[in-house]
Amino acid sequence: MRYAAPTTTSEAATLLAGESGEAFVLAGGTDLLVRMKSMMVEPELVVDVKRIPTMRTIETTADGGFRIGAAVPGIEIGEHEALGRAWPGIVEAAGLIGSDQIQGRCTIVGNVCNASPAADTTPALIAADAQVEIVGPKGRRTLPVAKVATGPGQTSLTKGELVEAIVLPPRPANSGDAYLRFTPRTEMDIAVVGAGVSLTLKDGVVSAARVALGAVAPTAIEVPSAAAAIVGSKLDDGALDALVKACRAACKPIDDRRGTIEYRTEVAGVLAKRAALIAFERAGGIR
Numbered sequence: 187m188r189y190a191a192p193t194t195t196s197e198a199a200t201l202l203a204g205e206s207g208e209a210f211v212l213a214g215g216t217d218l219l220v221r222m223k224s225m226m227v228e229p230e231l232v233v234d235v236k237r238i239p240t241m242r243t244i245e246t247t248a249d250g251g252f253r254i255g256a257a258v259p260g261i262e263i264g265e266h267e268a269l270g271r272a273w274p275g276i277v278e279a280a281g282l283i284g285s286d287q288i289q290g291r292c293t294i295v296g297n298v299c300n301a302s303p304a305a306d307t308t309p310a311l312i313a314a315d316a317q318v319e320i321v322g323p324k325g326r327r328t329l330p331v332a333k334v335a336t337g338p339g340q341t342s343l344t345k346g347e348l349v350e351a352i353v354l355p356p357r358p359a360n361s362g363d364a365y366l367r368f369t370p371r372t373e374m375d376i377a378v379v380g381a382g383v384s385l386t387l388k389d390g391v392v393s394a395a396r397v398a399l400g401a402v403a404p405t406a407i408e409v410p411s412a413a414a415a416i417v418g419s420k421l422d423d424g425a426l427d428a429l430v431k432a433c434r435a436a437c438k439p440i441d442d443r444r445g446t447i448e449y450r451t452e453v454a455g456v457l458a459k460r461a462a463l464i465a466f467e468r469a470g471g472i473r
């Protein structure tokens with residue numbers, strides 16, 4: 187196995203595109219090294235992106251959004267005050283990953299690109315309408331986070347492509363987001379279900395919303411019908427009941443030792459409702 191540590195994204199893309207064997211991007215390595223050590227993957231080439239300066243920063247964009255470099259570790263996301271004020275749900279999702287040791291290494295782009303259906307940041311990012319900036323042999327392109335994973339462990343990235351950053355849109359006034367997950371243990375466990383909600387209020391009423399669920403389908407899913415159920419409301423009981431129903435209807439979970447189909451479906455509704463209430467309160471809403 188060869189190891190490369192380029193200092194530009196285009197150099198990284200050229201290395202990945204030119205490798206005839208299996209090649210992987212290495213960000214924090216908290217997924218990749220586990221898979222390598224258990225011989226699930228045996229790369230010919232590993233391209234470490236932690237030395238690429240454009241991937242190491244969190245910046246505000248010209249329109250007031252945020253650009254989070256693909257090599258920024260969880261700990262730095264948690265310490266960024268402006269990001270935490272604008273997108274507390276994303277920051278809390280990132281903060282749930284692993285332990286202090288994992289936080290020092292793991293990235294949200296690695297979380298998304300690992301394409302686990304239970305990845306914690308993916309539902310929060312989908313709810314935020316986050317986009318990934320991709321660099322590859324044919325140039326740059328932008329893709330919604332929801333379109334990165336195509337199935338467990340599978341992504342839509344083509345040979346030589348890698349993600350340079352995640353971009354969060356500008357935040358209108360009176361907006362809030364939240365992410366909740368259910369795990370049998372309080373930490374160091376993966377989600378049995380995860381739910382992310384982002385919403386904006388106008389005159390105290392929900393004027394825009396996005397709802398996403400994790401671990402209830404082969405990829406994290408956006409649930410537009412759940413968002414539609416709360417738009418135009420002050421999260422009265424009827425609107426919340428409709429959100430719960432829409433979330434449950436969208437679930438296509440697996441049955442395994444961590445949770446049955448029925449259990450995951452039930453919990454998805456409960457978590458989405460709780461996340462919506464937290465996001466509403468963070469947006470300044472009064473029921």
Ligand SMILES: Cc1cc2nc3c(=O)[nH]c(=O)nc-3n(C[C@H](O)[C@H](O)[C@H](O)COP(=O)(O)OP(=O)(O)OC[C@H]3O[C@@H](n4cnc5c(N)ncnc54)[C@H](O)[C@@H]3O)c2cc1C
Pocket residue numbers: 210211212213214215216217218219220235256282283284285288291292293294295296297298299300304305306307343347348349350374375376377
């Ligand atoms: C003890 C432990 C606890 C964990 N707890 C959680 C948890 O609670 N919740 C959770 O969701 N996950 C958890 N994880 C999984 C893991 O930590 C996260 O998925 C993490 O965010 C991965 O980020 P990374 O930077 O370490 O990714 P890496 O391991 O570096 O990469 C992961 C995958 O993404 C690809 N990749 C990385 N960066 C890019 C890029 N820029 N462009 C294209 N492809 C890229 C890699 O090639 C690899 O296939 C845990 C892991 C461990 C070991």
